[in-house]
Amino acid sequence: MPIEPNARGYFGAFGGRFVPEVLVAALEELEAAMRGAFADEGFWAEYREVLRDFVGRPSALYPALRFLGADASVPLLFKREDTNHTGAHKINNTVGQALLARRMGKRRLIAETGAGQHGVATATVGAKFGLPVDVYMGELDVERQALNVYIMQLLGATVHPVSGGTKTLKDATNEAFRVWAAQVEESFYVIGSVVGAHPYPYMVREFQKVIGEETRAQCLERYGRLPSDVIACVGGGSNAMGIFSAFVDDPEVRLWGVEAAGEGVASGRTAAALGAGSVGVLHGSRSYLLQSERGQVIETHSISAGLDYPGVGPEHAFLKDSGRATYVPITDDEALAAFYDCAKSEGIVPALESAHALAFAKKLAAQRTSDALVVVNLSGRGDKDIAQVRALRERAEVRS
Amino acid sequence: MRLVDAFAARSKRRPAFVPYVMAGDPDLATTEAVVRALARNGATAIELGIPYGDPLADGPTIAAAGARALASGITIEDVLGSVARLAPEIPSSIVLFTYFNPLDRYGLERFARDAARAGAAGAIVPDIALEESEELRAIFALHCIDVPMLVAPSTPPERAVKIAAASSGFLYIVSRLGVTGAASEPDFAPMRRQVAALRAATDLPLALGFGVSRPEHVRAVADDVDAVIVGSALIDALAGTSGDDAVAATERFVSGLFA
Structure with missing residues (x-):
């Protein structure tokens, strides 16, 4: 439960x-x-x-066969929240x-x-x-x-x-x-x-837990077992809580929350509240928070607007401190590389938020063997990010 | 001066005047001069804002004043320094007004001790409602720092009684739904529905704030409440002034408000 x-x-x-x-x-x-x-x-x-009837659920649990590369042996699944009406889990x-x-x-x-x-x-x-x-x-x-x-x-x-x-x-x-x-x-x-x-x-998690319930049922039905690892990006953290909630009682399922490191957790230009923040109060609850020594909330940075938030949901703070979930940083550059890879290898343009989770999946897969079963919550599609990514690429081309 | 003494000693002026100013907007010397002018002009207590960047209970005027003060680098220590200079000189209570996160970060115990040493009488923390306030109230009480609590028009009667019992110094009645600011009219009907029950529940002075900005507002509530809290309208009146200009603007504002 x-x-x-x-x-x-x-x-x-x-x-x-x-x-x-x-x-x-x-x-x-x-x-x-x-x-x-x-x-x-x-x-x-x-x-x-x-x-x-309106959103188009259940969303698929899709075997991503090419994203990790031709010689990869780790089974990787995408929970396709990007196919929902309006293009995300929201x-x-x-x-x-x-x-x-x-x-x-x-x-x-x-x-x-x-x-x-x-x-x-x-x-x-x-x-x-x-x-x-x-x-x-x-x-x-x-x-x-x-x-x-x-x-x-x-x-x-x-x-x-x-x-x-x-x-x-x-x-x-x-x-x-x-x-x-x-x-x-x-x-x-x-x-x-x-x-x-x-x-x-609590209420928002209850409305997002359908992601985890479907994923769990789809894994059991198709693979006869639970995933070894579940990966989701975390800004405020609703897509992650939605998928994590179905697995918190299964200690064998490792839960990974991927935060936006921006230019790096220690760079001062980051949005990793759990990785670089401290405990404080923002927007009505006590949780981790990017704040100054004087308790003023500080400006955040991430390539992904959806992760560019100085706080994080209190249940994530609890899962971090209890050790049940592990929170890891992914930088702007790593996320952008995963964005391109996913488009070309899978025919899916992911949201920049979800690209953070994809980038970590690649890192994790390198440490896993073929008996793993890794699920990434592909929380949204990337149409909204195309103009931004295009501008970044044009700027990079001008520079080089 | 403690709030109980300030209210006991207040002039015949009815209702009592409780102005709010943001410390460090535009600079601390101006703030201190304005506080002295307010005290000379009959303020029973003066709320001194400690700037915070995300003030959920404040409208645009006070939020912008806080942003200006933060931009000039004002800290809690700076504000307490001002309190220490002002408190021995003025016959008004000084009540600090800020949000929970900067206080929590500073340390509740340390803040209560330092505020008491500086001579502050109380502290208002508008983003902790009754349920989250117990620890703060207990710590502040040990250092004789009063914590006036807020009752809103949306507060159910039985809850208002509990808030009145938990409050100290005075009870802050919020005139209308929403945030601080003079942009929309105060509404005295909810307060009038609440006052009788609150009088029965507490002996504390009742102070009305949020939107109270003009002399007709002050006259309209003189028989209902013990004090009026006026913040945004004063800050608007001080806009763009500093030093002696700010003092003159303060005096004009107060004489107009109680005309």
């Missing part, structure tokens, strides 16, 4: 509810509604139906939260977004369920992800550029919390990862 947080929302020493008083009643209302929904088989039946969560919002009688959805994937996934369910959506997005990200801004608008959402702080995901999240505080009665805040105040980290 996946880990249950305690009554105050703690996974061990991590989690909790560090929010202004104005939000406490809303979080309590949300928690009560969530527990009611989770105990209602009818709620889950509708959730599964939407995932099947939609599993927004479907669940939109159903819950409707059940609670909320009339609007609020979301934060960095790269725009969660914003698009929220705008999508807003359109499907007829709920107006306000998306908060840092000004820099609005510029960098113009295509996703347009898609959100096409879906009927209003995108609000956020000009405070670093003008990225952290500040978009601050603003979404503030807006939610002003309209808690009518609005539902759809958080995009396993972060935030209790019950969000």
Whole structure:
């Protein structure tokens, strides 16, 4: 069974509810509604139906025969979250939260977004369920992800550029919390990862655990055994918690969370909260955090906008400290190399986020033998990253 | 000066005046001059903001003031240095206002001790609600640092009573849903629904904040609460000033507010 947080929302020493008083009643209302929904088989039946008919689940568990090279003997499987509607795992969560919002009688959805994937996934369910959506997005990200801004608008959402702080995901999240505080009665805040105040980290994991449940069943059915290793990228960490949660009770399955090292964990230009951060409080929960000695959150860097976040979900902090999962860094350059390799060897253009997990799979496979069974959560497709990768390549060509 | 003494000694001015300023915006010398001016002009207590980069409870005015102060390199130690210079001179209580993470990083015990030595009367930490506040309140109580807690319009009545019981120094009533700032009107209806029950639950002074920015607001609540907390409107009035200009702007603002 996946880990249950305690009554105050703690996974061990991590989690909790560090929010202004104005939000406490809303979080309590949300928690009560969530527990009611989770105990209602009818709620889950509708959730599964939407995932099947709208999202296109179950996603395939695909044997990647060429990515590791012709002479590789280690079996490698991709969990194909990239084939979901809207192109990533994010939609599993927004479907669940939109159903819950409707059940609670909320009339609007609020979301934060960095790269725009969660914003698009929220705008999508807003359109499907007829709920107006306000998306908060840092000004820099609005510029960098113009295509996703347009898609959100096409879906009927209003995108609000956020000009405070670093003008990225952290500040978009601050603003979404503030807006939610002003309209808690009518609005539902759809958080995009396993972060935030209790019950969000737990609730988002429950809406993503379908990834792990499918993977586990597919492995047992097809290979008659569990995987030896499960690899997923970690920014806030929702795709990773989704796939890890089905295996936490199986000590023989090694769990690997891959963080964005950026230019290197010690470079000062990184987003590896677990690898380079320390314990602190951000966005409502206690977890690892990239912060200064004075407790100010510091600016992060990653080639992947979806991993470019100074915090990480509290359950990951717990899995790290308990030793159940191992967190490893992958740099921008390593991820980019894996991005190209995957496109050419498998005919799949992965998201830059997922490319971090792929890069680590290559490293791990070098230490494994043919009796291993390695699963990578291919959390999203790379269409959104094409313009960025192309610009990087053109710049590199000019230099050389 | 402790809050209980400051409220007991307050002038006939009703309600009591509790202004908020951000330490180090634009520089500490200006902040100290403004605090002295506020004290001369009848402030019962003065909230002194310690800047934090991710202030979830604050609107654009205070968030921007914090960003300016951080950009000039202001630290907790610097702010406590100001408190140590101000506290012996002024007849107002000084209440520090900041967020949990920088305090946690500094060390709760160390902060409470250093704040008490500097002469601060209290500390408001708006991102720890009742459930997460127990340890902090216990540590701060040992050092005689009051911790005023917040009650919001969304707080259910039975919870408001528990918050009142946990609060010290005064009880901070948030006027409306949302964050600090003068951009939208305060709403006194939720406060009026809550006040009777809060009076029954606590003897602490009741202070109303969030959006209280104009003389008509002050007059409107004079019979309901013991104090008004005014932050963003004062910071807006000080915009672009420093030194003597800031002192003059402060005096104009206070005389206008209580006109």
